[in-house]
Amino acid sequence: MSQAESEPASTGGRAPEAVALFNVALTSELFVNACWHKQQHGVRGLSWPAAFVVLPLTLHPLTRATLPTKSTVSLAGWAVRHPDLIADMDHRVATMVTPTKRAIRHGIRAGRLRLDGTDxxxxxxxxxPTKVWPAELTEAVRAARICGRWFNVIEVQSAFELLGIGS
Known part of the structure; x- marks a missing residue:
């Protein structure tokens, strides 16, 4: 029996660790937080391309730990201070394409997200977050909210260039 045949059908052949880390309920709620905060501080939702940066910034522990606690720090300011963390961002974004798509689809099916054009x-x-939430979850939600705010003040292409995505 092959490894894929021995995996439970519900995991789609993915490793159990990946299933737990990239739980669609968790990741789609990170998108809800990013989108809500983008909408509250701007006029539109989160653009489709920008969505692919949210999970790599919020789930990577070292990156998440260095994200600012204040919304006054820009993405450009953060990127300049942390070149070591953006060095592999292109790879992380590429790796997270499938979990990002799954999270967005789940959020849309659950009625927590919707598409408005390409937003x-x-x-x-x-x-x-409340005191009973695990610290890691609280930090991920905070990071998603920072991402949402960042995309109000920077064009997606500029953000991609700063993060070394697609270069």
């Missing part, structure tokens, strides 16, 4: 929009305000 991803949160349909309702996400819950704020």
């Amino acid at each position: 991803l929009v949160a349909t309702a305000r996400p819950r704020n």
